[in-house]
Amino acid sequence: MSKHVATKRVAAPDLRARKGGEPIVCLTAYTAPMAALLDPHCDVLLVGDSVGQVVHGLPNTVGVTLDMMILHGQAVMRGAAQAMVVVDMPFGSYEGGPEIAFANAARVMKETLCQAVKVESGPAVAETIRYLVERGIPVMGHVGLRPQAVNVDGGFKAKGRTEDERARVLAEARAADEAGAFAIVVEGVAETLADEITAAIAAPTIGIGASAGCDGQILVTDDMLGLFDWTPKFVRRYGDLRRVVDEAVSAYAADVRARRFPAAAETYALGQRRQRVAGGDERG
Numbered sequence: 001m002s003k004h005v006a007t008k009r010v011a012a013p014d015l016r017a018r019k020g021g022e023p024i025v026c027l028t029a030y031t032a033p034m035a036a037l038l039d040p041h042c043d044v045l046l047v048g049d050s051v052g053q054v055v056h057g058l059p060n061t062v063g064v065t066l067d068m069m070i071l072h073g074q075a076v077m078r079g080a081a082q083a084m085v086v087v088d089m090p091f092g093s094y095e096g097g098p099e100i101a102f103a104n105a106a107r108v109m110k111e112t113l114c115q116a117v118k119v120e121s122g123p124a125v126a127e128t129i130r131y132l133v134e135r136g137i138p139v140m141g142h143v144g145l146r147p148q149a150v151n152v153d154g155g156f157k158a159k160g161r162t163e164d165e166r167a168r169v170l171a172e173a174r175a176a177d178e179a180g181a182f183a184i185v186v187e188g189v190a191e192t193l194a195d196e197i198t199a200a201i202a203a204p205t206i207g208i209g210a211s212a213g214c215d216g217q218i219l220v221t222d223d224m225l226g227l228f229d230w231t232p233k234f235v236r237r238y239g240d241l242r243r244v245v246d247e248a249v250s251a252y253a254a255d256v257r258a259r260r261f262p263a264a265a266e267t268y269a270l271g272q273r274r275q276r277v278a279g280g281d282e283r284g
């Protein structure tokens with residue numbers, strides 16, 4: 001039997017128990033090395049379908065496929081050791097009904113070994129959440145601004161401007177909560193509406209463009225690291241990686257053009273003395 005050291009990962013009941021307690025820290029992740037960097041700091045790593053825009057250059061999340069989510073989910077699971085990994089169900093993979101959703105969500109769980117899936121929980125989705133949870137799939141809901149509804153909404157618009165809209169978003173959050181979602185992302189809503197939802201439901205709320213009163217917060221990692229030249233109002237930039245990359249690449253390009261790179265220490269002297277290279281291993 002092979003030796004296997006199991007690391008305890010954050011699980012759905014752990015998160016649910018955090019309602020009203022220490023805020024839940026979540027970020028998006030799409031690759032193994034970034035997941036490894038984020039893992040020690042985060043309770044949840046979301047393999048968001050924002051991968052479509054962030055990694056694949058798509059205009060929105062509608063074109064993201066189940067195969068893309070599974071591939072990125074597998075990568076993140078390889079990089080993360082303790083955080084809960086939640087994989088987004090992409091547009092078209094769950095809205096057709098509970099049985100279709102179960103088949104697709106089960107594929108995500110089996111092929112990635114993630115701990116949960118997330119669905120954008122519009123009015124028709126509560127029944128599907130219940131169906132999945134009853135069959136062993138933990139589900140995170142997502143209400144408010146639902147990026148997969150971009151074509152119906154005509155853009156990415158914050159919610160909660162009218163009483164009707166507030167009531168609709170609150171009802172969607174309650175429905176997802178009652179159906180058994182273990183946590184619910186609340187995106188792009190008026191701060192007071194986010195607070196009202198947080199007070200009204202048993203599941204912890206994870207805010208993005210919502211309120212500091214939510215039970216946790218999530219951001220798209222590449223936004224908060226400053227990898228894009230534009231970020232939405234609700235993003236705080238904790239880094240300026242765009243500038244770091246620009247400076248590093250410009251220095252590299254100058255060195256290549258001036259034949260300063262590679263230097264002797266960065267080349268192999270085959271057939272001559274073995275030498276140590278940057279990683280410390282002996283090659284040559």
Ligand code: KIV
Nearest residue numbers: 028048049050185218
């Ligand atoms: O896809 C995503 O990254 C998300 C978060 C913004 C919540 O759904």
